[in-house]
Amino acid sequence: MWQGISDPARALWTGLRWKKVPYTLAALLGYALLLDWVGYLICTWILMAYLFWGKGAKRKGIAIIGAMIVSVISYMIFRNLLKVRLPLGLLRL
């Protein structure tokens, strides 16, 4: 069945890390669905850590800490400066 595919079609996918695309889109979908329930800070932290993720212990550490900083700073900017209400989710005690 795969042999039936013409070369230009194959050129669209070979040599590319196209699997990253559905993973990223799935992460976005998960983010959208969990946002109201889990809250902006935790969701963004996880999503950013996932996207920053790379090889090596140092890179992983940077990903986790960097993602936390990004989510807190963006939360403060949007909440205080732009007055956008972002859901608190689980953190709303």
Next chain:
Amino acid sequence: MMDITQHILYGFSVALTPENLFFCFLGAFLGTLIGVLPGLGPAASIALLLPITFKIPPTAAIIMLAGIYYGAMYGGSTTSILVNIPGEAASVVTCFDGHQMAKQGRAGPALGIAAFGSFIAGTFGTIMIMLLAPLLVSVGLKFGPTELVGLIFLGLVMVVFFSAESLLKGLMMAVIGLILGTVGLDPIYGTERLTFGTTTLMGGVEIIAVVMGLFGISEVLVNLEQILKHEIYKGRIKGLLPNKKDWKDSVGPITRGTFLGFFLGLIPGGGTIIPTFMDYAMEKKLSKHPERFGTGVIEGVAGPETTNNAASSGCFVPLLTLGLPTNVIMAMMLGALMIHGVTPGPLLVKQHPDVFWGVIASMYIGNIVLIILNLPLIRMWVTILKIPYAILFPLIILFCILGAYSVNQEYIDIITLMIFGGVGYLMRKLKYEGGPLVLGFILGPMLEERLRQSLLISHGDFSIFLSRPISLGFLLFTMALLISSPLIALLKKRFKGIYGSSGIT
């Protein structure tokens, strides 16, 4: 003549208020940043900032958004020259000669001529807007709903015609856009259309999320799957001022680029990308040494960089005078104005002279700000270029999420963003243009409203569009465009032959 001086002085009095000056600077700054960073173009950025402009007055909002647009044209050249990756689609052509110049240690003059050329084009373009706009306004005032139907129809077909590689693909996109534009409640009777019984779709599909998906997320996804190698120019940038010979070589290209860009910018669908390719081809033909194009000649930087800036000013004319957006960015501007209850069109000059003249005057100021941002401060942008993409792309995704979410504070808009990100990714791979889709989406409801008004006048008789000479003219021209497409396709193939031989891969 007296009139114009008075108007422009009034414009400056609006643009020079501290608030507007601040937003002009902010727009120019953000525009340069967006232009420098590959992977976030002006369309997605303007969509991103649209929700923020809800909170500021309309004049300041448009001044800022306009600044982003022409600022991106300046910034795009920096990345093209130093990294050989277009920071922005309208700077693709600048890579050919610009990066070669950088390799030969002439990055300074290349950046310099790009900035000066952009400045000249931007200033000239602004003057042209001022002179041309009142003429078009007087024409536009004669248009009733029937004529506007013809005009919008023609505009949409022209966008398809000029921006899409294949007319069929472009038409498909435009029709999908028109269908998406009908989702929600019927504007006159309030009947549900294409909502599939859900309340979430009753308010329609969120255009901001669509644009950010199609132009922001999809770009990230395409970059993500490729293993990009950034080759940043390592040498020191010295001598930003082009020398006498450089200027002598660039005078012609700058002059021609300014005119070509501005007039192509006026045409719906002309945009900023196609004119740069046309300008490069033209300069190559006119040159005494066409064989040296692609090896780092300054004409190959000066021409296209001037053209894209001139085109970005030209684009404003149809929007401000006729209310017709001619590309995705102008469609976003239209959205920003409409949110503030300002309807762009021939009545804009009378009803909101502060918006009209203030925005035009701000363009002069913006161009001065940009030349300062882009020449003395060039090293700052080079530092920004060194941020690795692995850090950049999650942030771009986060900006898009926040932009989509902050419009209505609904998670459904993030899902829209995701869907159109995926669709846009496939569209990019299969060479479908997003422009006609967005224009169809934006123009659809406008077209529908005017169409129904016309039909009310004629008591449901469609021949009204043929009995009015102006609307008949527009429709005939539209038909001629559609019929002539096979002919143009042939010419385009010829055109490609010219690019192909210049060693562009």
